Amino acid sequence: MTNHLATLIESPLMRIVNSKWIAIAILSLFTNVALAQGRLDLAAVIASGNTAISESVYGVNTTAYVESGGIHVVGEGPAKNLDIHASDLNNIDFTSEELNSVKTVVIRFDNVSETSSSLNSAALSALENLSDVVLLFTYDVQATDASSFNLASLPAGVTTYYSISIPE
Numbered sequence: 001m002t003n004h005l006a007t008l009i010e011s012p013l014m015r016i017v018n019s020k021w022i023a024i025a026i027l028s029l030f031t032n033v034a035l036a037q038g039r040l041d042l043a044a045v046i047a048s049g050n051t052a053i054s055e056s057v058y059g060v061n062t063t064a065y066v067e068s069g070g071i072h073v074v075g076e077g078p079a080k081n082l083d084i085h086a087s088d089l090n091n092i093d094f095t096s097e098e099l100n101s102v103k104t105v106v107i108r109f110d111n112v113s114e115t116s117s118s119l120n121s122a123a124l125s126a127l128e129n130l131s132d133v134v135l136l137f138t139y140d141v142q143a144t145d146a147s148s149f150n151l152a153s154l155p156a157g158v159t160t161y162y163s164i165s166i167p168e
Contacts, residue, residue: 038147042134042161053161056081056104057134064098066091071098081106082127086114094126104132111139115149122153130155135162 046054062075066088073079078101085108105124109115124130137146146162
């Protein structure tokens with residue numbers, strides 16, 4: 001029996017089958033790496049049934065925002081969301097006690113000049129519960145540009161999305 005099994009494993013057909021699975025595994029790895037480099041389309045993710053991200057971004061949640069240089073919280077309890085403009089990103093103390101429970105950060109881009117360079121988002125790593133970052137473009141931008149926007153030093157494990165919402 002062992003000789004039959006050894007012969008089967010060493011046969012050219014088995015080598016081809018094994019090579020095929022190795023090739024599929026390598027292709028899957030490269031595909032996942034390529035997807036990780038871009039941002040996911042928020043509308044498509046929500047349309048596919050991800051109610052958790054939909055509720056997080058569009059639901060009624062306690063939200064922190066920046067106004068007059070300070071952090072303000074609207075709602076009951078600790079802030080679950082942080083809604084900021086890209087221009088405020090470097091002026092926020094992410095270690096603030098008001099931001100301890102933030103899971104979702106929405107970064108709003110109001111014009112092309114805010115996206116002319118990458119944003120260093122390393123400070124977001126201070127948000128211990130951070131799971132999602134949404135890049136919200138409120139001006140006319142191509143989806144390919146929005147999905148490939150360079151957001152440098154984002155903490156590991158955080159899922160990023162883009163959304164284009166042009167006010168009328």
